[in-house]
Amino acid sequence: MKTTINEAKKYLNQEVTIGGWLHNKRSSGKIAFLQLRDGTGFMQGVVVKAEVSEETFQLAKDITQESSLYVTGTITEDTRSDLGYEMQVQSIELIDEAHDYPITPKNHGPEFLMDHxxxxxxxxxxxxxxxxxxxxxxxxxxxxxxxxxxxxxxxxxxxxxxxxxxxxxxxxxxxxxxxxxxxxxxxxxxxxxxxxxxxxxxxxxxxxxxxxxxxxxxxxxxxxxxxxxxxxxxxxxxxxxxxxxxxxxxxxxxxxxxxxxxxxxxxxxxxxxxxxxxxxxxxxxxxxxxxxxxxxxxxxxxxxxxxxxxxxxxxxxxxxxxxxxxxxxxxxxxxxxxxxxxxxxxxxxxxxxxxxxxxxxxxxxxxxxxxxxxxxxxxxxxxxxxxxxxxxxxxxxxxxxxxxxxxxxxxxxxxxxxxxxxxxxxxxxx
Known part of the structure; x- marks a missing residue:
């Protein structure tokens, strides 16, 4: 089932696919946290090494900022999120890999940001x-x-x-x-x-x-x-x-x-x-x-x-x-x-x-x-x-x-x- 981040709450505990971009990420060894965006909102995707293929987990660790992708997984409740839910990712399909995205998570000056x-x-x-x-x-x-x-x-x-x-x-x-x-x-x-x-x-x-x-x-x-x-x-x-x-x-x-x-x-x-x-x-x-x-x-x-x-x-x-x-x-x-x-x-x-x-x-x-x-x-x-x-x-x-x-x-x-x-x-x- 294809959906969007703002509509995903309708599919609690169901498997869906969302097309989007990688906004940011972090990992802690056996878990990768993907900050996803799709234009309708921002959502966290959780990739657990023990629950996905080795290829999927490696892709989650390697994928670069603002690369486009399809993510498939189960929508689960998350009370810490502003949305109230997140995705337990099962698979990732890379659409286009972005290289050297200029606006990194560090601080940038207003002129640089306006140029971009x-x-x-x-x-x-x-x-x-x-x-x-x-x-x-x-x-x-x-x-x-x-x-x-x-x-x-x-x-x-x-x-x-x-x-x-x-x-x-x-x-x-x-x-x-x-x-x-x-x-x-x-x-x-x-x-x-x-x-x-x-x-x-x-x-x-x-x-x-x-x-x-x-x-x-x-x-x-x-x-x-x-x-x-x-x-x-x-x-x-x-x-x-x-x-x-x-x-x-x-x-x-x-x-x-x-x-x-x-x-x-x-x-x-x-x-x-x-x-x-x-x-x-x-x-x-x-x-x-x-x-x-x-x-x-x-x-x-x-x-x-x-x-x-x-x-x-x-x-x-x-x-x-x-x-x-x-x-x-x-x-x-x-x-x-x-x-x-x-x-x-x-x-x-x-x-x-x-x-x-x-x-x-x-x-x-x-x-x-x-x-x-x-x-x-x-x-x-x-x-x-x-x-x-x-x-x-x-x-x-x-x-x-x-x-x-x-x-x-x-x-x-x-x-x-x-x-x-x-x-x-x-x-x-x-």
């Missing part, structure tokens, strides 16, 4: 991060489908920019200028006018020359947009969505979180509603905490966001930023004309902003004014202005950065480990 990212993905911790990423994606679709959102795919090549062109990758589109998308938001607003509640999920690009542990050049965004939703409505959706994702990972990725030594007690507290603090109060708080350099009108940096999030020890919304430091499309705050109806959701433990969102301007005249004030080409935004000409309604939306969210939930230090093949300032390989 195509192989580093096989490691137990990197495997765990990708499984958590996959669960976040699965839970995302689950949440928005259950809440009657329609998935719409915006283009990756665009003629205009939601937030200006300074951080965009330029390309030629035949005889026109084009840019790699930094956000699908403007197109999602059009889709919301057709479908009410929509979301997109796709790659976005920022030509930002940053080397911090929070930044990637290419990353994935989940961008919902909702017609007839005001700013307060949107905040409720955001906190419900993030809560759903975190609780789904806690439920379905126990083994992976343990492999990463993640302190899950911090994640267990992540349930809606989340605390809210205005930008004004955040500035006051930061000054009280000794950040004398911050002034009203400044954008917050990583240390400022970390101080605010650590104070709450939960994801926290910072709401109503100054108009001058936010994009052109955000609805003015009726209680303070110098601020807009927006929010950034800051993750705890120093992971920074994971969501940016706002209520959008729905008045045609004001939107035309904002486009002019920001020095944007009105012709490029003609379709966007049409949304305000023909049946404009109040609407709101937000964008969640997948990789930062994966980093926070999995507890890894650098966002580069949350993308299967990250694109960094000085890295386009592999």
């Amino acid at each position: 990212r195509h192989l580093w993905l096989r490691s137990k911790k990197q495997h765990a991060v990708m499984k958590i990423r996959n669960e976040i994606i699965r839970a995302t679709y689950e949440f928005f489908n259950e809440n009657n959102f329609t998935k719409i795919d915006p283009p990756i090549l665009t003629a205009s920019a939601p937030e200006g062109t300074s951080e965009l990758f330029h390309t030629k589109y035949f005889d026109e200028d084009a840019f790699l998308s930094q956000s699908g938001q403007l197109y999602m607003e059009a889709a919301a006018m057709a479908h009410g509640k929509v979301f997109s999920f796709g790659p976005t690009f920022r030509a930002e020359k940053s080397k911090t542990r929070r930044h990637l050049i290419e990353f994935w965004m989940i961008e919902p947009e909702m017609a007839f939703y005001n700013h307060a409505d949107s905040l409720e959706v955001q906190e419900q969505y993030v809560s759903h994702v975190v609780q789904s990972v806690l439920k379905n990725c126990k083994i992976e979180l343990k492999a990463l030594d993640r302190d899950t007690s911090k994640l267990e507290k992540v349930r809606a509603p989340f605390p809210r603090i205005t930008y004004d109060d955040a500035v006051t708080f930061l000054k009280e905490q000794g950040f004398d350099d911050i002034e009203w009108g400044d954008d917050f940096g990583a240390p400022h966001e970390t101080a605010i999030a650590n104070h709450y020890d939960l994801p926290v919304f910072i709401i109503n930023y100054p108009t001058k430091i936010k994009p052109f499309y955000m609805q003015p705050n009726p209680e303070n004309e110098n601020t807009v109806l927006c929010a950034d959701l800051i993750a705890p433990e120093g992971y920074g902003e994971i969501i940016g969102g706002s209520e959008r301007i729905n008045d045609l005249e004001l939107m035309e004014q904002r486009i002019t004030e920001h020095g944007l080409d009105a012709e490029s935004y003609s379709y966007y202005l049409d949304l305000r000409r023909y049946g404009s309604v109040p609407h709101s939306g937000f964008g969640l950065g997948l990789e930062r969210t994966v980093a926070w939930i999995s507890g890894v230090e650098h966002v580069r480990e949350t993308s299967p093949f990250p694109r960094l300032l000085n890295r386009l390989y592999p």
Whole structure:
């Protein structure tokens, strides 16, 4: 019976065959312990010299790291294992013998590991991060489908920019200028006018020359947009969505979180509603905490966001930023004309902003004014202005950065480990 490591528990005390790779091994004279992986998980195979052929035992001792093989044996209970079971190996069939696998069990530097990212993905911790990423994606679709959102795919090549062109990758589109998308938001607003509640999920690009542990050049965004939703409505959706994702990972990725030594007690507290603090109060708080350099009108940096999030020890919304430091499309705050109806959701433990969102301007005249004030080409935004000409309604939306969210939930230090093949300032390989 062929099976996989994650399905092997169904065959307790039965003989099965699993195709996989040798992750690691150790032996103690008359017993060889094989650490096997097959893509679905990691499992121990025990080879007892007295219970197998001499050829099989010799192969178990000689087989090299990352060689591929079929192992056949009986699945038995093992309470010491995270899985709760292991295999008593009876025979081994070598498929392909690996020689001089570069990522040995010793420690390697990050540049070496990134150069070998195509192989580093096989490691137990990197495997765990990708499984958590996959669960976040699965839970995302689950949440928005259950809440009657329609998935719409915006283009990756665009003629205009939601937030200006300074951080965009330029390309030629035949005889026109084009840019790699930094956000699908403007197109999602059009889709919301057709479908009410929509979301997109796709790659976005920022030509930002940053080397911090929070930044990637290419990353994935989940961008919902909702017609007839005001700013307060949107905040409720955001906190419900993030809560759903975190609780789904806690439920379905126990083994992976343990492999990463993640302190899950911090994640267990992540349930809606989340605390809210205005930008004004955040500035006051930061000054009280000794950040004398911050002034009203400044954008917050990583240390400022970390101080605010650590104070709450939960994801926290910072709401109503100054108009001058936010994009052109955000609805003015009726209680303070110098601020807009927006929010950034800051993750705890120093992971920074994971969501940016706002209520959008729905008045045609004001939107035309904002486009002019920001020095944007009105012709490029003609379709966007049409949304305000023909049946404009109040609407709101937000964008969640997948990789930062994966980093926070999995507890890894650098966002580069949350993308299967990250694109960094000085890295386009592999």
